Amino acid sequence: MSKPKFAMYWAASCGGCEIAVLNIHEKILEVDAAFEVVFWPVAMDAKYKDVEAMQDGEITLCLFNGGMRNDENEHIAKLLRRKSKIMVAFGSCACEGCIPGLANFSSITDLVDTAFTTITTDNPDNIRPVTSYAMPEGTIIIPTLNPMLKTLDQVVDVDYYMPGCPPESHQIAAVVDLVIAALNGKAELPPKGATIGAGNSTVCDECPRKRNVKTIKEFRRIQFTTTDPELCLLEQGIPCNGVATRSGCNARCPSAGAQCIGCYGPAEGVVDYAARLISAFASVIDSDNPEEIDKILDGLVDPAGQFYRFNLAGSLLRASKSAQKG
Amino acid sequence: MTEETKPFEPVIIGFTCNWCSYRAADLAGTARMKYAPNVRLIRLMCSGRLDPTFVFKAFAGGADAVLVSGCHPGDCHYATQNYKAMRRFHLMTRVLTQMGIESGRLKLLWASAAEGQIFANAITKFVEEVRLLGPLNWNTTGAGIPAEVAKEEVTA
Numbered sequence: 364m365s366k367p368k369f370a371m372y373w374a375a376s377c378g379g380c381e382i383a384v385l386n387i388h389e390k391i392l393e394v395d396a397a398f399e400v401v402f403w404p405v406a407m408d409a410k411y412k413d414v415e416a417m418q419d420g421e422i423t424l425c426l427f428n429g430g431m432r433n434d435e436n437e438h439i440a441k442l443l444r445r446k447s448k449i450m451v452a453f454g455s456c457a458c459e460g461c462i463p464g465l466a467n468f469s470s471i472t473d474l475v476d477t478a479f480t481t482i483t484t485d486n487p488d489n490i491r492p493v494t495s496y497a498m499p500e501g502t503i504i505i506p507t508l509n510p511m512l513k514t515l516d517q518v519v520d521v522d523y524y525m526p527g528c529p530p531e532s533h534q535i536a537a538v539v540d541l542v543i544a545a546l547n548g549k550a551e552l553p554p555k556g557a558t559i560g561a562g563n564s565t566v567c568d569e570c571p572r573k574r575n576v577k578t579i580k581e582f583r584r585i586q587f588t589t590t591d592p593e594l595c596l597l598e599q600g601i602p603c604n605g606v607a608t609r610s611g612c613n614a615r616c617p618s619a620g621a622q623c624i625g626c627y628g629p630a631e632g633v634v635d636y637a638a639r640l641i642s643a644f645a646s647v648i649d650s651d652n653p654e655e656i657d658k659i660l661d662g663l664v665d666p667a668g669q670f671y672r673f674n675l676a677g678s679l680l681r682a683s684k685s686a687q688k689g
Numbered sequence: 690m691t692e693e694t695k696p697f698e699p700v701i702i703g704f705t706c707n708w709c710s711y712r713a714a715d716l717a718g719t720a721r722m723k724y725a726p727n728v729r730l731i732r733l734m735c736s737g738r739l740d741p742t743f744v745f746k747a748f749a750g751g752a753d754a755v756l757v758s759g760c761h762p763g764d765c766h767y768a769t770q771n772y773k774a775m776r777r778f779h780l781m782t783r784v785l786t787q788m789g790i791e792s793g794r795l796k797l798l799w800a801s802a803a804e805g806q807i808f809a810n811a812i813t814k815f816v817e818e819v820r821l822l823g824p825l826n827w828n829t830t831g832a833g834i835p836a837e838v839a840k841e842e843v844t845a
Contacts, residue, residue, distance in 0.1 A: 468787070637784055638741035645776035651762065651769070656779050666780060667787035679742070679749040680827070684789025687828045 460676025
């Protein structure tokens with residue numbers, strides 16, 4: 364009997380998700396034993412036409428990481444969706460846009476200007492990319508940028524979401540075990556649309572720091588201050604996103620003395636990540652005076668960036684007004 | 690009148706509290722005061738119940754502006770929750786401004802149950818201010834707010 368087929372693809376992402384998969388160490392041998400890897404551009408040579416030649420639904424498991432930055436990303440997402448039984452939005456980029464999604468704060472014009480005309484770029488002739496160029500041998504085409512980066516589920520139907528930037532290796536290993544067990548009829552897969560490889564609570568629930576329900580008079584940036592290693596960071600005025608962030612990482616950052624930046628995405632039931640954080644941060648501010656509140660909020664240098672670092676493309680508003688207008 | 694010559698009628702979602710600002714609106718109604726019909730009021734038990742998600746959802750769903758109103762500072766039925774609403778309002782305004790939504794599209798208004806006239810006047814003034822800002826036209830199609838999210842209830 365032939366083995367079930369496995370694919371992994373990267374769209375707009377950094378490659379960290381593939382490293383995280385390899386970080387499951389010797390368990391990767393179990394993946395190899397259980398699956399035939401048919402398409403994984405970072406690890407093996409395969410062509411798009413090989414995938415196109417497959418039957419619909421021929422791939423059993425596809426881990427798709429990266430956001431939809433251009434039309435090539437969307438094309439491959441649609442292709443792999445058609446060819447795969449189980450499509451997993453793997454990692455923060457595919458689930459909610461992540462760092463590439465921060466481009467949704469700016470218009471495409473601004474993005475291209477920044478890349479091709481700023482002082483760090485040596486481009487005296489102001490050469491700009493074109494998506495199609497006629498050569499003697501034929502026309503060369505490169506992918507066209509989307510005006511806004513989209514998440515995977517804004518383009519295709521997604522079966523499961525696996526958050527994290529990148530997903531923690533112990534979580535990947537657990538998911539691999541589950542899928543292999545399910546293929547052997549020894550376990551059941553969760554219902555479609557479920558978040559897998561993560562907890563159902565918040566980072567605060569896993570965080571070992573003590574909470575005293577204390578309010579604060581100022582926000583401080585962690586690099587300019589020393590913090591108490593035992594006490595909740597938010598109560599020390601450090602903007603920590605743990606309250607709204609999904610558990611699953613064992614509160615790695617707060618345990619190591621850094622604030623949670625929210626890479627596991629919105630916690631269960633959170634519709635808009637920034638909205639939940641606005642609610643939480645506003646609650647700890649110790650002032651009833653509008654002027655003083657404004658002064659305290661000045662300590663949050665970039666609130667939208669703080670709250671939407673990983674989640675802008677997946678948020679209710681999706682992108683800033685300038686990005687929407689192109 | 691043709692489509693072009695019609696004045697722009699902003700759609701404003703207003704959140705009122707049960708104890709003061711909703712009663713102010715009620716008083717304005719029973720006293721037959723006239724004010725601009727552009728605000729759709731949603732009654733909450735308290736302005737402190739206002740989850741910022743409601744505001745983000747209103748803008749993403751096509752509202753041109755959002756009004757948040759409650760009891761005067763010090764008068765909250767639940768002691769201090771309107772102060773919480775005020776702090777959220779300040780932080781929300783900052784985030785929305787970064788998203789390109791002008792600060793004039795989110796307004797905080799205190800109104801007691803006796804201030805029907807003040808409430809009515811404030812709304813008429815707010816509608817005129819938003820009219821000057823023009824339509825927000827948030828992109829609600831394509832990559833905009835997905836239909837399933839639009840239908841979904843926002844839970845606490």
